[in-house]
Amino acid sequence: MTETVPDGERDRQTESPDDGGLTTGKPPGPDGLPVLGNVHSLADDALAFYERQSAEYGGVARYDVFGTESYVVSDPAAIERILVDDHDRYVKGQMPQEQLGRLLGEGLFLSEGEQWREQRTAVRSAFFRERIEAYGDSMVEHARATADSWNDGDVVDAHTAATGYAFSVLAESLLGDDIDDERETVRAAAESITERFDTSRLGSFLPEWVPTPTRRRYHRRLDALRATIRDLVAERRAGDLPSNPGEADDLLGTLVAAAEMGAIDDEELVDNAVTFLFAGHETSALGLTYTLYCLAGRPEMQERIYEEVAAFDDDPTAAQIRDCPALTAAVDEALRRYPPVHSFFREPTEPVELGGYRVPEGVVLTLSPWTVHRDEQWWDEPESYRPERWLREVDGETVHGDDTAGPAVGERPEYAYFPFGGGPRHCIGMRFARQELRLATATLLRRFAFERETESLSVQASANTRPAEPVRLRVRAR
Ligand code: HEM
Known part of the structure; x- marks a missing residue:
């Protein structure tokens, strides 16, 4: 050969x-x-x-x-x-760099070497377990709002619902209360970013300088987003600042504190705010879309998860879902079957x-x-969605594969599964995303069972793995 x-x-x-x-x-x-x-x-x-x-x-x-x-x-x-x-x-x-350089500048996703290392160190406290757990309430609250907009028997587009959900969660984690006034600017920019990198269009392969209408709109909305972030940074600086990045309440606060410490400059600050919006919005939305779609084809798995999460008095907290092996397996298996990246x-x-x-x-x-x-x-039968492959019995108890000897049952190389990349540049938002997907799935399954209206799902390689058509699910109130 x-x-x-x-x-x-x-x-x-x-x-x-x-x-x-x-x-x-x-x-x-x-x-x-x-x-x-x-x-x-x-x-x-x-x-x-x-x-x-x-x-x-x-x-x-x-x-x-x-x-x-x-x-x-x-x-x-x-x-x-x-x-x-x-x-x-x-x-x-x-x-x-060519595709994303103008969007993400010198933020964490694209920077290299010492610059990348300094940024990763400066922002990593925002992704420690305690900080991620603190976002748990907002993740549940937005899932509840999504469920409240549905009625028994409705047919919903899971992709649209999950996109709205993931946007609300990320925008609030990024900007805290400031999102209330800036929602439309941020939403329009996020939408244009997704559209701009739709690689199912030949146009997306054209060099960056070719001015298509999609690109002109994208540049206008991106400029508006960057201006908004600069204004918000100025407002934060005029108020009380956290003394170090670890004490901020939201991602923008972490970035402003990192800039005050001299770990990043003001351009890198804006680049990173855009980076988090780009890297954490569509990816999580797709993860939730595919989890719900896959589960809709496995009613008995929905029941198994329901039993885990119905045991809680109220919607689960971030700490509680750590002990839900079927829920965890359902999300991990969806990220295997349909990896968003x-x-x-x-x-x-x-x-x-x-x-x-x-x-x-x-x-x-x-x-x-x-x-x-x-x-x-x-993978045995890689095309079938089988959360069971992540579960094992230990002393009569079901545990998720991660809880014992390895990432999964069976002999499999570690990098046969890498939805979040790997090594030092693995996804910094991995814990955030996994928690968000599990809390949303748990909160929705406590209220509804899902059935497939879209029987066969086709996906396309945009910047991420996008569904080619709406993902229609019927919701049945419990
Ligand atoms: C299911 C959801 C997600 C998936 C599948 C995912 C996947 C990935 C992958 C595969 C990479 C590595 C790219 C590479 O090595 O070239 C990555 C990097 C990254 N992700 Fe995620 N991601 C998700 C959610 C998030 C969230 C919620 C955030 C932020 C809040 C985020 C922020 C980032 C950043 C900043 C990087 C670059 C890290 C670095 O280079 O140091 N991601 N992600």
């Missing part, structure tokens, strides 16, 4: 520090069109394309986008090396070895939870 490489390429590769008698050729992959490479297959159905790459060409498979050499990496051991063991030999690279990227900063191939500096590596989570090598 190995192709020959030009002499110059081979020389460059054998200079690599990792020379261990390994294959020196490029990984195998499909032929692409001149200039365009494989962009037509990607634009047509990126998820199916990545899956085909993995199934037909193996754990490291080559493709080409407008002349940029790219590899899909679907071997969990290679993924672990990239994200964990050798993480300092990789950067997120040019692709995310279908893929993300890395580039080596020096020649590296992966899966027996020499990878030159600058190659775009696509790491795709979507592909790996559906690989039969690691």
Whole structure:
């Protein structure tokens, strides 16, 4: 399966520090069109394309986008090396910079090296367990409001409902009480961000400077969002400030305190506020959409979770749901079956070895939870939604796999499951998101049972894994 490489390429590769008698050729992959490479297959159905790459060409498979050499990496051991063991030999690279640079600037998602490390240290207290638990009441309250808008027998679009829910939770966690006056500016910006990165449109592959109407609206709304954040920062500075980032009540407070300490400058502050909005809104909304959709197809699993959460006198708290194994498994399995982030990227900063191939500096590596989570090598019947695979019996009690020896039942490499990425750059909002998804699911299931009206769900690779059509569920009051 190995192709020959030009002499110059081979020389460059054998200079690599990792020379261990390994294959020196490029990984195998499909032929692409001149200039365009494989962009037509990607634009047509990126998820199916990545899956085909993995199934037909193996754990490291080559493709080409407008002349940029790219590899899909679907071997969990290679993924672990990239994200964990050798993480300092990789950067997120040019692709995310080109697509997201103007949006996220030098915020946590895109920054690299020392700048990234300083930011991550400065904001991490906002994601400690106690702080996340403090957001629990707001997560439950917004789920209750969602449930209150439904009546027995209604058919609801789970994606629309979950988007509204996740927006309310994140906007409040980000801006606290300030959100009341700024809701529309923030909502419009969040909506435009989602629309701008809709990769089911060929236009989204065009260079950033091409002014489509979607892009003009997006830039206008983004400018309004940044201006609003600057105003709110000025107001906070005029009031009482927390003495350190750990004492702030919301994410903006953490960022302002970090700026006061000199850990980030004012541009980075605004970049990070936008970053949290981008990274934490659509992802969580999709996680909840897929959890509800999957559960709607498994009535007996809904009952099992109902038994766990109906035992509480009131809607559960963040601490209580830690002891709900079926609920936890239901969310984890939905994030396996439909990972909201279908893929993300890395580039080596020096020649590296992966899966027996020499990878030159600058190659775009696509790491795709979507592909790996559906690989039969690691998952029995990957297409079926089976929360049971995360549960095990220990001394007559059901526990979630995380509670005992490993992430799941069975022999499976750790990076066969990575909905939140991994290593030092794993999702900083992971605990927030998992708690939010479990509290929302618990609060909704205490009031309603869900049935599927949309029988078969098709998804598309936008910036995230989006449903191609409305996700219609019928709600039955309990
Ligand atoms: C189900 C919901 C979520 C999923 C599936 C998800 C997934 C991910 C993934 C895969 C990455 C790694 C990207 C990479 O390595 O290139 C990531 C990074 C990140 N996520 Fe999340 N995320 C979710 C929710 C959130 C939330 C709620 C927030 C914020 C409140 C958030 C903020 C971030 C940030 C700031 C990063 C960049 C971290 C860094 O580079 O240090 N995410 N997320």
